[in-house]
Every structure is written in structure tokens, then in C-alpha cells.
Amino acid sequence: MKIYWIIAAAAAFIFGFAGRRFHRETTREIKELLTYQPAPEEWVVTEEKTAHLPEPVQRWLKNSGMTGRPNIHTAAVKQEGFMRLKPDQEKSFPAEAEQFITTDYPSFIWNVKMKMQPGFAVAGRDWYRFGQGEMLIKAASVFPIVTVRNNKKTNQSTLQRFLLEMAWYPSAALSPFVSWETVDEKTAKAVMSYCGSTGEGTFHFSEDGDLVRLSAYRFRDKEDEEPTEWMAEAFEHMEVDGIRMPSRIAVSWMLPEGKFTWYTFTVTKVRLNERRPELIKEL
Numbered sequence: 001m002k003i004y005w006i007i008a009a010a011a012a013f014i015f016g017f018a019g020r021r022f023h024r025e026t027t028r029e030i031k032e033l034l035t036y037q038p039a040p041e042e043w044v045v046t047e048e049k050t051a052h053l054p055e056p057v058q059r060w061l062k063n064s065g066m067t068g069r070p071n072i073h074t075a076a077v078k079q080e081g082f083m084r085l086k087p088d089q090e091k092s093f094p095a096e097a098e099q100f101i102t103t104d105y106p107s108f109i110w111n112v113k114m115k116m117q118p119g120f121a122v123a124g125r126d127w128y129r130f131g132q133g134e135m136l137i138k139a140a141s142v143f144p145i146v147t148v149r150n151n152k153k154t155n156q157s158t159l160q161r162f163l164l165e166m167a168w169y170p171s172a173a174l175s176p177f178v179s180w181e182t183v184d185e186k187t188a189k190a191v192m193s194y195c196g197s198t199g200e201g202t203f204h205f206s207e208d209g210d211l212v213r214l215s216a217y218r219f220r221d222k223e224d225e226e227p228t229e230w231m232a233e234a235f236e237h238m239e240v241d242g243i244r245m246p247s248r249i250a251v252s253w254m255l256p257e258g259k260f261t262w263y264t265f266t267v268t269k270v271r272l273n274e275r276r277p278e279l280i281k282e283l
Helices: 002-036 055-063 152-168 170-174
Strands: 074-083 093-102 107-117 120-129 132-139 143-149 178-184 187-194 197-205 211-218 228-240 243-255 258-272
Touching: 002 093, 002 107, 055 170, 055 178, 055 187, 055 197, 074 107, 093 152, 093 258, 107 152, 120 152, 132 152, 152 170, 152 187, 152 197, 152 211, 152 243, 170 178, 228 258
Parallel strands: none
Antiparallel strands: 074 093, 074 258, 093 107, 107 120, 120 132, 132 143, 178 187, 187 197, 197 211, 211 228, 228 243, 243 258
């Protein structure tokens, strides 16, 4: 029994140390993200600036409250929800995530902790900067489950994620890196090209102009030969600083065997246009 407690104590120390180290590294990266860029140029979203966009996109920007407001150059988002790592995983585990985004030079860091059982969690991080993407998942913040970086498919997939998540920073619809095409009266396709990568996604709106669904073909893994249909559905909306945005969301992959909803979450906090490093603790 004595040996058991020694081993248990040693394991707890190792996992605790690894968790703190993972947190420190991520915090450092977020601070770099928030402080790297020079002060952004302020501009206002106007009807004149949006006149060339597809009609459903114009309606979305107006309905969201973005028209007439300054551009969003920085966003911080807090999420709470449930996650599954694979389709045959019956139980969904509680997950907490935070994401920090800058839009002038498209970039983001998203880190998540999924609590699988007391004392054991899976930590993950998606990172996109200078056109490069990275995906990292670790068990107990120690053992790598997925590590992908400096890969064309990963770069494209993370670029698409930035593009599709403009629901929280709608002024990015006017980014010089993004072009739009009308699909129908409620749908528009966005194409983003940045740092040698190009990706696209489809935005689906309600009659009133709410963003209700996003879809794209994305690579799940660097080994995939063909991309897989990805979908995010918004079921509720909220208002932050006068901007209407999705607040309850389900994210799914459309696999040959059926729809795999791997992440359902609620946005609990959003901070816009704040670049202070202290924001990490306040979120």
C-alpha cells in the first residue's frame, strides 16, 4: 500500500506539473498574439462599404448591429460545453475552452480542457498565425494524442476555421482577404486567401438575417485524401456590445456512417477590441 501511495503521489505531481507547464506555454502564446500587432486602424462598417456584398450578407451585418460600428480587430471568447473525441464514444465529457482572435492579421489561439474523470483531463490547442496552423491534443497535458503542424491541409483547415468563426467578429466580412459569392437569397459563400492558402465556407442565414448554420469541406486529419463536410448550427443568439452573435452551437462532421456531433457548447463571455494581456485572467 505504501508503494501504491508513493506512485499515486508521483503521478499526481507529474500530471500537475505538466498541466501547469501547458498552461504557461499557452498563456505566453496568447500574450504574444495580443501584443504582437501594432495598433489597428479604426474604421466603421457602413452601408456604403457593404454595398458590394451579397444581399444576405448585407442583411446579416445590419441585423447583427455591425453596420455603423467600428471594426472588430480583437475578440476573446469563453465557451462551456460537452465534447467527444470519436464517433463511437457514447459519453460526452464536460469541456471548457477559450479563444483569442486578431483580425487585421488573421490569427487565433483556441485552447480547451475536457474533463474525462476526476483528476484526468485531455487538453487541446488549435493555433493559427502567419498562415500556419497547428493542432495539438494531449492526455493529462502530458501524452500527445494528436500533433499536426506545418502541413498544407492543416493550414487550410485552420484558415477555414478563422473564416467561419467570423460570427463573433462580423466586420471580418469586409477583410481584404475574403471574397463573397451569392448562393441564394439566404445563403452566401465566402472564399479566403491568405499566406498561400485558400479555403471557403458557406454561410446560411434566417429570413431576419441571423447566422444559423455554417458549412464547409475541411480536412479532419493530415492523412485524409479528401476533405469531409463540416457543419456548425446556431440554436440561440446573444448580444455583446450591441453586436448580435450565436451563443449556443453544435459542431458536427458529416461522416459516411452519419452525422457525428463532436462538440456542443454555449458562449458564456465575449470581449471585443481589448488587447490587454490581463484579459487572459479576466475572461
